[in-house]
Amino acid sequence: MDVIVLENIHKVFRLGGETVRALNGVSLTIHKGEYVAVMGASGSGKSTLMNVLGCLDQASMGGYRLEGLCVTAMNKHQLADVRNSKIGFVFQGFNLLPRTSALENVELPLLYSRHSSGVSHRDKARSALDKVGLSDRMDHHPNQLSGGQQQRVAIARALVNDPAIILADEPTGNLDSKTTLDILSVFKSLNDKGITLIMVTHEPDVASHAKRVITMRDGIIIDDRNVDQKDRVVAP
Numbered sequence: 001m002d003v004i005v006l007e008n009i010h011k012v013f014r015l016g017g018e019t020v021r022a023l024n025g026v027s028l029t030i031h032k033g034e035y036v037a038v039m040g041a042s043g044s045g046k047s048t049l050m051n052v053l054g055c056l057d058q059a060s061m062g063g064y065r066l067e068g069l070c071v072t073a074m075n076k077h078q079l080a081d082v083r084n085s086k087i088g089f090v091f092q093g094f095n096l097l098p099r100t101s102a103l104e105n106v107e108l109p110l111l112y113s114r115h116s117s118g119v120s121h122r123d124k125a126r127s128a129l130d131k132v133g134l135s136d137r138m139d140h141h142p143n144q145l146s147g148g149q150q151q152r153v154a155i156a157r158a159l160v161n162d163p164a165i166i167l168a169d170e171p172t173g174n175l176d177s178k179t180t181l182d183i184l185s186v187f188k189s190l191n192d193k194g195i196t197l198i199m200v201t202h203e204p205d206v207a208s209h210a211k212r213v214i215t216m217r218d219g220i221i222i223d224d225r226n227v228d229q230k231d232r233v234v235a236p
Helices: 046-053 076-086 102-111 121-131 147-159 177-192
Strands: 002-015 018-031 035-039 061-066 087-091 165-169 196-200 212-217 220-226
Touching: 002 046, 018 046, 018 196, 018 220, 035 046, 035 177, 046 165, 046 196, 076 087, 087 147, 102 121, 102 147, 121 147, 147 165, 147 177, 177 196
Parallel strands: 035 196, 035 212, 087 165, 165 196
Antiparallel strands: 002 018, 002 061, 212 220
């Protein structure tokens, strides 16, 4: 099943009197259950691509379908609904509310959801925290958790709405090598359960944990390859 289909996506910005072409005709298909890393230097277009995929920004030209929905023609309210129901976000900076417990942080997206599964918000949040191995830290606040534990809370928050995809933007950028491997292990476990993951990173050793690596330069995809997991780089 195709979860994401991009067709000839362009994104053009006006910066002062200059035209910046951040994306120059990107076409891409991502199937359900894939684990994809997107790499590229600063200015390559990878962050713009992530914003388009996450419905945080719209393309200037081209087509985008997410689980069969035509995202391209949506208004801002429809995009917000898609973001909340179909996309889970994990960021480098965790973005947790400091005076709120891990459980309440994870529960937050459910408060804005218009889709009810019949399961209580609290139970869904508990289940998401259990999936990332934090069932014993539910009542802890962010300042009582390590960096790796905070990122696990952020991953649980991304999972809680059962999204079509999880987008992770430099998710290990603030973590040491050992904690990075712990978080990548969580991602692998989730992907093994069929969750579709798309991760932006500038680190080759992190990207090598994905099953497919896309490299961008000057707003286009210059390489798209599957990763042989036997040959992946392991951080020291």
